[in-house]
Amino acid sequence: MKITVVGAGAVGATTADNIIRRELAEELVLLDIKEGVSEGKSLDMYQTAALLGFNTKPVGSTNDYEKTKGSDVVVITSGIPRKPGMTREELIGINAGIVKSVTENILKYSPKAIIIVVSNPMDTMTYLAFKEADIPKKRIIGMGGALDSARFKTYLAMAMDVSPSDIHGMVIGGHGDTTMIPLTRLATYNGIPVSRFLSAEKLEQIAADTMIGGATLTKLIGTSAWYAPGAAAAMMVESIVRNQKRIVPCGVYLNGEYGQKDICMGVPVVLGRNGWEKIINLRLSDAEKAAYEKSAEAVRAMNGALTF
Ligand SMILES: NC(=O)c1ccc[n+]([C@@H]2O[C@H](COP(=O)([O-])OP(=O)(O)OC[C@H]3O[C@@H](n4cnc5c(N)ncnc54)[C@H](O)[C@@H]3O)[C@@H](O)[C@H]2O)c1
Numbered sequence: 001m002k003i004t005v006v007g008a009g010a011v012g013a014t015t016a017d018n019i020i021r022r023e024l025a026e027e028l029v030l031l032d033i034k035e036g037v038s039e040g041k042s043l044d045m046y047q048t049a050a051l052l053g054f055n056t057k058p059v060g061s062t063n064d065y066e067k068t069k070g071s072d073v074v075v076i077t078s079g080i081p082r083k084p085g086m087t088r089e090e091l092i093g094i095n096a097g098i099v100k101s102v103t104e105n106i107l108k109y110s111p112k113a114i115i116i117v118v119s120n121p122m123d124t125m126t127y128l129a130f131k132e133a134d135i136p137k138k139r140i141i142g143m144g145g146a147l148d149s150a151r152f153k154t155y156l157a158m159a160m161d162v163s164p165s166d167i168h169g170m171v172i173g174g175h176g177d178t179t180m181i182p183l184t185r186l187a188t189y190n191g192i193p194v195s196r197f198l199s200a201e202k203l204e205q206i207a208a209d210t211m212i213g214g215a216t217l218t219k220l221i222g223t224s225a226w227y228a229p230g231a232a233a234a235m236m237v238e239s240i241v242r243n244q245k246r247i248v249p250c251g252v253y254l255n256g257e258y259g260q261k262d263i264c265m266g267v268p269v270v271l272g273r274n275g276w277e278k279i280i281n282l283r284l285s286d287a288e289k290a291a292y293e294k295s296a297e298a299v300r301a302m303n304g305a306l307t308f
């Protein structure tokens, strides 16, 4: 198994670190355009192998795609992050060009790769990669819902003073401050509805906090987050390479599912060795359906800004 992470910045390096520590491949290639950075970070990470005891080898590459040849899974994190006060959508001007060229270069050397798109605005970047790649839709997957769901579960766990790993819940829809849909109605504490433990007002607050989870961290840090994003991307890679068939909300190309066509947006999918293998069709309430429709309108408007 060979995995490539494009972009050796905060999210890319954290994703790579999570992947090698969990030995998800024999080789992990980290590629960036900045001279020497991916080589330096790879060497630094490899020096943790003697301390932590893993055998995956990280290899750095300054924009040399030959080194990525034959990758099974590629995670695209290249692109600029937002600064406090910005929306993810404002990144489209620069990131669209980056994601387009990276997708082309990756597929030249790894035509069979499963591609996970992280760069923002993620739903639109996933759609762009899908249109550019011209590969089966099951091999293009946007990372957003995995992270948003982790934030949702964490906020619920904090409010209930319980372990986040005992909380189950999903966030679907777009990966934007106003387009996310935390599915509070379906969230549970080990199978028990969270509404048994928290008031309706508290649950509404948690859903609102989840939606602006990325903006909150950007304000605190001065740039966007990377620990949970890197862990979320690595969790998706793990479900794919180990064929775990985990259900994860991911940005995928919809062709009628959830009432949407020709758009990439967050829905729960089964992640396995072939990419996203199946969309799970949730029975949404009328309010949730309306929220999904509204979210799709916003994502579609953003896609309209793309020039192919
Ligand atoms: N989908 C999500 O949930 C999620 C979560 C966090 C961050 N992000 C997004 O991920 C992206 C990266 O965030 P970050 O914090 O790692 O930023 P960063 O600035 O730390 O790293 C980005 C890296 O991309 C590299 N890069 C730029 N153009 C490139 C190219 N053509 N080829 C290869 N590498 C290139 C840069 O040199 C830099 O090292 C941003 O767009 C951010 O908004 C998405």
Ligand SMILES: O=C(O)C[C@H](O)C(=O)O
Pocket: 081, 082, 088, 120, 147, 175, 213, 214, 215, 218, 224, 225, 229
């Ligand atoms: O908030 C951002 O801009 C980065 C990312 O999408 C996140 O949710 O952390």
